[in-house]
Amino acid sequence: MKLYRVKVPATTANLGPGFDILGMALNFYNIIEVKEIDNGLHIEIEGLGAEELSADKNNLVYQTMNYLFSKADYKPKGLKIKLINQVPISRGLGSSATIIVGGLVLANILAGTPFSDDQLLNFATEIEGHPDNVAPALLGGVVISVITEDEEIIYKKLEVPELKTVVGIPDFQLSTTEAREVLPAQVTFNDAIFNCSRIALLVSALISKDYELLATCFEDRLHQSYRQELVPGMNEVIKGAKDAGALAIALSGAGPSIVALTLENEVEVGETIVQIFARHGTEANYKITEPTSSGVLVEKF
Ligand code: HSE
Numbered sequence: 001m002k003l004y005r006v007k008v009p010a011t012t013a014n015l016g017p018g019f020d021i022l023g024m025a026l027n028f029y030n031i032i033e034v035k036e037i038d039n040g041l042h043i044e045i046e047g048l049g050a051e052e053l054s055a056d057k058n059n060l061v062y063q064t065m066n067y068l069f070s071k072a073d074y075k076p077k078g079l080k081i082k083l084i085n086q087v088p089i090s091r092g093l094g095s096s097a098t099i100i101v102g103g104l105v106l107a108n109i110l111a112g113t114p115f116s117d118d119q120l121l122n123f124a125t126e127i128e129g130h131p132d133n134v135a136p137a138l139l140g141g142v143v144i145s146v147i148t149e150d151e152e153i154i155y156k157k158l159e160v161p162e163l164k165t166v167v168g169i170p171d172f173q174l175s176t177t178e179a180r181e182v183l184p185a186q187v188t189f190n191d192a193i194f195n196c197s198r199i200a201l202l203v204s205a206l207i208s209k210d211y212e213l214l215a216t217c218f219e220d221r222l223h224q225s226y227r228q229e230l231v232p233g234m235n236e237v238i239k240g241a242k243d244a245g246a247l248a249i250a251l252s253g254a255g256p257s258i259v260a261l262t263l264e265n266e267v268e269v270g271e272t273i274v275q276i277f278a279r280h281g282t283e284a285n286y287k288i289t290e291p292t293s294s295g296v297l298v299e300k301f
Contacts, residue, residue, distance in 0.1 A: 003035045003301040004109055008102040009140065009292055010087040011094035012165070013132035013253035016218030017198035023094070023132035023253075024142045026165055027292040030098035031084040032061055034106045039078040047085035049095075060096065064103030064127060065110075071123070074111035090173035092253035097133035100124050105138075105296050121145075121153050131155070133253060140295035142206060158206050160291030161214075163247065164266050168237065168258040168273030171283040174230055179254035182226045191221040214248035214261055224251050231256045233280030237273050244272040 009025040043055040043062065053059065061081055069075065087095040104120045115123070117138060124134035131145035131153050142158040202217035204210075228234045234251065237258050241249045245265030252259040260269050270286030277284035 001036045003033055004106055005031060005033045005299045005301065006102045006105050007031050007297045007299075008098035008105075008137050009094075009295065010289075011097055011133045011136045011253075012092070012167070012257075012259045013094065013130075014220070014223070014250065015142070015202060016224075016248070016250040017195040017202065017220040017222065018132070018144075019195070019220070019222045020130040020132050021146070021199065022142065022144055022202070023136040024160060024165075025136040025140045025292045025295060026093070026167070026289045028086055028287065028289055030087050030095065030102065032099070032102040032106060033082040033084075034061075034065070034110070035080045036076045036110055037078040037080050041078065042080045044082045045085065046083065048087065049085055049089040050083075052089070053083070053085075060099045061103040061106075064100050065107035067127060068104050068107035068115070068123065069111060072108070072111035072114045074107075074114075076110055088169055088257075090175055091169050092174070092179075092251065092255045092257040093167065093169070094133035094137055094253065096176075097124070097128060097137040100127050101134055101137040101296055105298060109298065118153070121155065122151075125153055136295065138295045141293045142291070144203065158203070160293050161206055161209070161211060161261065163211060163261045163263055163291070165289045165291060166241075166246065166260040166262055166266050166269045166273070167252060167287045167289055168241075168260070168270065168277065169285055169287065170231070170256045170277055171285075172256060174254065174256045176254040179227055179230060182230060183223055184226065187222060194219070194221045211247055211261075211263065215242065218248035218250045218261075220250065227251060227255055231258075232282055233277050234258070236280070237276045240272045240276045241269050244268045 013023040135143040205213040246260035249260040
């Protein structure tokens, strides 16, 4: 039996105002390998968070693969799965999206590729609950995803900005569920207009590569201010990183990581983020990354 390996990019969702709509792939990855075997389930996990993930039938890769197998009516005899985690867990960098996308792509291959990428994106969104991380993890680039009234996903992929991304990663986990519980059930008309205007400008600025507009484009009134109580120091970090030279900065996905887009001064921006978090009693580290236009990559051995 052949061994298949997928390399799935980390992602940063929302990009400020684009709550549940926008996401961008970043060039660091989770790797998943799978091989069909004669019987049983063997799961091996290496890397970040390995000790806290279950290596049995509760494992998310396994559950995601099973989701696809039942849709495809395919029954593998046994499975050997290996996960090499480089994306930190529950930090707003799309680690669960990498697992869901990787699991679906691998299961689809084993089942004889019955489903298209568009169908995989719909499955991934159904599992994750929103498309903004899974779409760029699957497709790469900056992806605008819209869920239609019929619950289908329409998406457009944009070229990634020619900028670096500095990701500030606090040393604590924040579940997306918890970060969504603090959000209000309703927002004001003015706040809705505020975000719609920034999203429209952001898409246009990315297409025209008008990066000077990004500071305004990343402003948001739908989720970040409600989440600051969960991320001590968030507002100061955002201000400090701008002062240190970031073009635009936002909470990455549901947080607690912070993502900054930069043309220069990456190290200063990263160090500033870490120092300000430290002043608020939170250890953090930073990673200088780049947006990537490539989504999941499949290799066969
Ligand atoms: N759009 C989602 C949120 C992203 O902000 O809750 C979660 O990763």
